[in-house]
Amino acid sequence: MPDPVILYLDPGTGATLAQIALAGTAGIAAAAKLRMNRLRRKTDSAEPEEERQAEEVTEETATAE
């Protein structure tokens, strides 16, 4: 079954699904990175202040997703 025929029927659904999935994987990646950083923070207490603040911003973005 050739794909262009499918596209002709419905151009939007596939692209929307892809976009949602992409935002989801990006969200998961950001959350995972955050968790890793938290873990590292527990093991390494001498963390610079700016880095901690930057992570808080990332955390807000990730939870928004």
Added chain:
Amino acid sequence: MIEHGSFRDPAARVFYHDGRVFRGLDETAAAADRKAREVGLLDTLVAKDLFVESWPNDEITAPEGLPATAVIESRRVPTINYPSEWSFAMLRDAALATLDANLLAMEQGFILKDASAFNVVYEGTRPLIIDITSLEEFGEKGIWTAYGQFCDHFLAPLMLEAHAGIAFQRYLSGQTEGIPIVELNRLLRGRSGIHKGILSHVRLRSRMEQRAARMDTDRRRAVGRMALPRSAVIATMQRMKSLVSDLESSAPSTWATYEEATPYEQQQAVAKTAFVDESAGRVQARSTAVDVGANAGLFTKILARHFEQTLGIDFDPGAIDALYAETKRSEIENLTPLVIDITNPTPAFGWQGRERKAFTERVRPDFATWLAVVHHLSLGAGIPLESVVATILDFSPESVVEFVSPDDPMAKRISASRTSDLAPYSQQHFEEYVAAGGKVVAERQVSPTRTLYHIRRHGD
């Protein structure tokens, strides 16, 4: 006069009046436009060189049958040009302009409802979005409706050239919707498919298109109601911007280094430059000039000093890409390089074969230069000299043409592999054909085998 190609957005239809451009807006479009102006978004987009200037015009009423809640006028750009006529860096910059406009709009709670590459037009070396009514309110949650279109119109052709080494122009020519990502998916198999962004925007999308095809209407409706938080849509656009910025062409170019590579051309360059400069100075109308076979743009830049806008056209995308970079670097603002094969200029296409216009309809120059081109057309491409001269006379009222005699080393090289007889090709024939439709204003021999003519069409 109503623009035939503007039917796709029924909420804002384009019409012309006295050579000016207007849009008739329905209630929804008028409200979105008013709000975008109130928050200063349109001013910002214009100030950042992303949108063409536009303003409400209450004195003009939209023609019968068009939406008429509001009329918006916009500045007319000198020449409409199409994505298949751009070089790699030009399509990339147009993509980045589309993303930048979206990101600025998102800051103010707006989004561009489509991402057609035909919404962008090059004025000089600036990609400008001319679809000024494509802004709509986004709110806090939603979807980047134009994501799929952006990928087909911009990302797919750029990736084709970056990862498969294939210049995209002939694949976009005659196309209104770019290159479908699902086709790019099949083209980028094996090694060419292991680059950044392929997995997320090509493989994933193709998989999702297959899944969508199996969905019933209710499931599709459910997907249609899905939404992301604004921050997630912004993040998607930002990642796309970083992906597009990193793409580089890997297509080979045959002519980009021509001017550097052939010293015999350089010897004549001084004499040719002077003749072109003098001839251009004699032309009365100063609106548009075209350098046919622009190559690295040596003569295009001279024309740009005489005319309001100059187009440098060449069939080689590599040459045009180099000229684009050089023009941007030297800050020449009225020169637009375009990929045009003069033996096969962009035809009219789209709905009813006239949604998009032919190159020869969009561009009617006052002056054109045909330097080191005629022998390529006649001896190389096999177009009869008589037809070449008639085309030159038809293209612009005045022109400078270089005639290269059959004894010239380059002429010999081009015709070396020809076995069949060609139509008559000699300086005498050339002058006869010119006399049939015009007259020679000036001529100068620049080498034993090459002569330049300034030609004026009869009646002009």
